[in-house]
Amino acid sequence: MTKPTSIRFDEVLLGRLRRRAQATTGNTSALAQRLVDEGLRMADHPGVLFKDGPTGRRAAIAYGPDVWEVIKVLREIDERGPAALTAGAEVFAIDVNRLAAAVTYYGDYRDEIDAEIAAADDASQRAEHAWRVRQRLIA
Numbered sequence: 001m002t003k004p005t006s007i008r009f010d011e012v013l014l015g016r017l018r019r020r021a022q023a024t025t026g027n028t029s030a031l032a033q034r035l036v037d038e039g040l041r042m043a044d045h046p047g048v049l050f051k052d053g054p055t056g057r058r059a060a061i062a063y064g065p066d067v068w069e070v071i072k073v074l075r076e077i078d079e080r081g082p083a084a085l086t087a088g089a090e091v092f093a094i095d096v097n098r099l100a101a102a103v104t105y106y107g108d109y110r111d112e113i114d115a116e117i118a119a120a121d122d123a124s125q126r127a128e129h130a131w132r133v134r135q136r137l138i139a
Contacts, residue, residue, distance in 0.1 A: 007032075044108070047101035058116060059109070061102050064094050068116035070102040 009017065017035075021028040034057075038050045041059070049062050059067040070088065077087045085103070089096045106113050 002033075041105075041109075045101055045105045047098055048105045055116070055119065059102075059105055059113070061094065061098050064098060065092055065102075066116070067102045067105050068113050068120065070099055071106050071113055072117050072120070074099075074103070 017032060018028050021031040025031050038057075042049055047062055048059050048067065050057050051060050051066075053066075061067065061070065070092070073091055074084050074088050077084050077091075079087050085096050085099050089099050092099065
């Protein structure tokens, strides 16, 4: 449930917000809410940012993989604890601390990240099925 609140924006900032809303959602309030939410999440989880993509906006490590990708890889690594982070850092060729930022973010937004992993797994299974069908048809 949402609650109305009054916020005063600088005239130039409000103009930028309205232009961005027109170019994206068309809804200034929804865009402001999303940007405030993302800004607070980034403040709480330094090193995590948000980016657009084919599946919509998602959390990612700055200049690195999406958070869901990190968690998926860490689940697939045989190691646990610090050894898993070290192995994951090698997979992505990034610093362990950046990987740890993704894990911390996951701790706060587990359902969201699990849903992204499930969607990626589903898309992967559909793509593999389509590939197998094509292989049978041309064999």
